[in-house]
Amino acid sequence: MTNKLTIEAFKAMLDNALLRIKEREEEFSQLDAVLGDGDHGTAIVTAFTCVTKAAASGTEFKAMLGDMGMGVMLEVSGSTSTLLGAFFLGMSDHAQGTELDAAGVKKMFAGGLANVRQQTKAQVGDKTMMDALIPAVEAMNACSSDDIRELMQAAADAAQQGAEATVAMQARFGRARNYGERSVGSMDSGAASWSCMFSAFAENL
Numbered sequence: 001m002t003n004k005l006t007i008e009a010f011k012a013m014l015d016n017a018l019l020r021i022k023e024r025e026e027e028f029s030q031l032d033a034v035l036g037d038g039d040h041g042t043a044i045v046t047a048f049t050c051v052t053k054a055a056a057s058g059t060e061f062k063a064m065l066g067d068m069g070m071g072v073m074l075e076v077s078g079s080t081s082t083l084l085g086a087f088f089l090g091m092s093d094h095a096q097g098t099e100l101d102a103a104g105v106k107k108m109f110a111g112g113l114a115n116v117r118q119q120t121k122a123q124v125g126d127k128t129m130m131d132a133l134i135p136a137v138e139a140m141n142a143c144s145s146d147d148i149r150e151l152m153q154a155a156a157d158a159a160q161q162g163a164e165a166t167v168a169m170q171a172r173f174g175r176a177r178n179y180g181e182r183s184v185g186s187m188d189s190g191a192a193s194w195s196c197m198f199s200a201f202a203e204n205l
């Protein structure tokens with residue numbers, strides 16, 4: 001039972017996410033190449049490297065998450081960085097101290113989603129990273145356990161299912177929507193990478 005998330009445990013989750021994202025860099029770029037410019041693997045690795053670098057010197061949640069969000073937005077251009085930055089900045093607004101209980105973890109991730117919603121109007125079903133992020137945060141909130149490991153596993157499972165569901169979807173958002181029916185049949189690259197992040201978080205707790 002993990003009933004407290006310490007700042008050190010959270011940093012280890014971030015490091016594991018970078019490791020897992022790097023392992024799948026080529027796959028994310030190939031998925032992006034089906035409907036876009038094929039740079040998503042590079043973009044997410046670059047952005048997440050910046051995030052973990054900013055986290056390394058953190059000593060408490062609010063300031064550390066703020067540094068992570070601002071750091072990635074200022075140092076890396078593009079929508080991947082903007083969305084990831086918005087996520088961590090939103091988390092920063094709803095976290096404090098050096099350890100969080102289950103309620104605190106839920107509040108932090110819900111804050112992240114709320115701030116990403118300020119950056120994109122994409123909903124579940126539009127074939128974007130929101131197909132992984134929205135179900136992940138909703139599943140975490142619906143989980144009544146005080147065990148943070150269970151919360152993160154619920155989020156990871158929902159993100160994975162959400163990402164898999166994008167295979168059958170037609171893109172309705174961004175440049176990808178121009179592909180119409182040709183967009184059906186492959187997973188959205190952003191949904192894949194965000195789901196990878198949630199899986200890595202759960203794996204490392």
Ligand SMILES: [Mg+2]
Nearest residue numbers: 036037039040
């Ligand atoms: Mg791209």
